[in-house]
Amino acid sequence: MTFVKITLVYVISSDDTSEKSLERFLAGVERRALVTAELATGSLDEALDIVQDSMLAFARRYAGKPQGQWAPLFHRVLQNRIRDWHRRGAVQRRLFGWLSAPSNDAPADSPDPIQVAPDPAGHSPEALVAQQHAGDVMLDAIAALPLRQREAFMLRVWEGLDVSGTAQAMGCSSGSVKTHLSRALAALRTRLQDYRE
Amino acid sequence: MKDPEDQELRRRARTALDRRAAGLDAATLSRLTQARHRAVAASQAAPSTRWLGWRLIGSTAALAGIALTVLLIGEPPPQLPDGGLMVSDLELIEVDADLELVAEPEFYDWLAEAADGPGDA
Numbered sequence: 001m002t003f004v005k006i007t008l009v010y011v012i013s014s015d016d017t018s019e020k021s022l023e024r025f026l027a028g029v030e031r032r033a034l035v036t037a038e039l040a041t042g043s044l045d046e047a048l049d050i051v052q053d054s055m056l057a058f059a060r061r062y063a064g065k066p067q068g069q070w071a072p073l074f075h076r077v078l079q080n081r082i083r084d085w086h087r088r089g090a091v092q093r094r095l096f097g098w099l100s101a102p103s104n105d106a107p108a109d110s111p112d113p114i115q116v117a118p119d120p121a122g123h124s125p126e127a128l129v130a131q132q133h134a135g136d137v138m139l140d141a142i143a144a145l146p147l148r149q150r151e152a153f154m155l156r157v158w159e160g161l162d163v164s165g166t167a168q169a170m171g172c173s174s175g176s177v178k179t180h181l182s183r184a185l186a187a188l189r190t191r192l193q194d195y196r197e
Numbered sequence: 198m199k200d201p202e203d204q205e206l207r208r209r210a211r212t213a214l215d216r217r218a219a220g221l222d223a224a225t226l227s228r229l230t231q232a233r234h235r236a237v238a239a240s241q242a243a244p245s246t247r248w249l250g251w252r253l254i255g256s257t258a259a260l261a262g263i264a265l266t267v268l269l270i271g272e273p274p275p276q277l278p279d280g281g282l283m284v285s286d287l288e289l290i291e292v293d294a295d296l297e298l299v300a301e302p303e304f305y306d307w308l309a310e311a312a313d314g315p316g317d318a
């Protein structure tokens with residue numbers, strides 16, 4: 001009887017810990033996952049659906065895996081969902097870019113009040129606009145990258161995964177990751193040469 | 198060794214992406230939070246019940262195995278009520294007798310008459 005009680009206490013406490021760990025992990029990646037999906041789809045609503053599906057699928061399948069493997073596994077699920085979305089014939093949506101489509105239709109995508117508010121550091125509105133514009137141009141350039149190049153760029157540069165983790169998330173070899181990243185950087189350099197700060 | 202130009206490009210990209218992530222509006226963040234809670238709940242509902250079930254089954258099987266082992270080891274080997282009886286039974290089997298004669302009923306009749314008689318066999 002004592003053995004069964006100890007087992008039950010262990011199961012309940014370990015589930016509680018893993019629940020908190022999972023919550024923490026998802027809270028840490030969800031915003032970046034949303035921006036990644038938004039860049040890939042050009043739509044915040046589509047991105048939200050993709051991220052929601054990815055979090056559900058990850059939690060159901062991989063929450064029991066060691067936490068060190070969570071990041072590559074989550075991004076693998078996310079990238080698969082994004083690829084599925086593209087396979088379903090969303091090429092047309094990509095052509096319109098992620099910035100132009102939602103501005104008038106979706107109030108949720110209106111400029112954030114925090115960014116519109118006066119900067120306590122004293123930056124001038126013109127500087128902010130220029131900075132915002134440069135950021136938008138950068139995001140636009142990243143969104144325009146081919147799918148695999150963008151995956152490699154986002155995972156290596158923004159998510160900070162190493163080459164093997166990125167290869168695991170992308171489902172390809174380490175050599176392919178390096179090739180995609182190199183091409184992505186070259187494409188961005190070309191696109192952004194007129195917008196050097 | 199990374200190219201300084203690449204490093205600057207990476208830094209600018211990270212800045213723009215971080216700014217975009219930090220600038221998500223409250224409605225979007227609320228939907229993200231709801232999605233996260235659903236995911237965490239989904240991870241806890243099915244798998245933990247499954248785990249609990251499997252662990253209980255495993256514990257029960259282990260306990261049953263231990264009990265069976267204790268019973269088998271603790272039980273004394275089967276013993277005859279009287280060791281001599283066994284030896285006498287073996288002697289009966291080893292008797293050098295004609296089995297056809299033993300199976301004949303008239304033999305027992307003759308044997309009884311011979312025992313009751315005067316002893317002049």
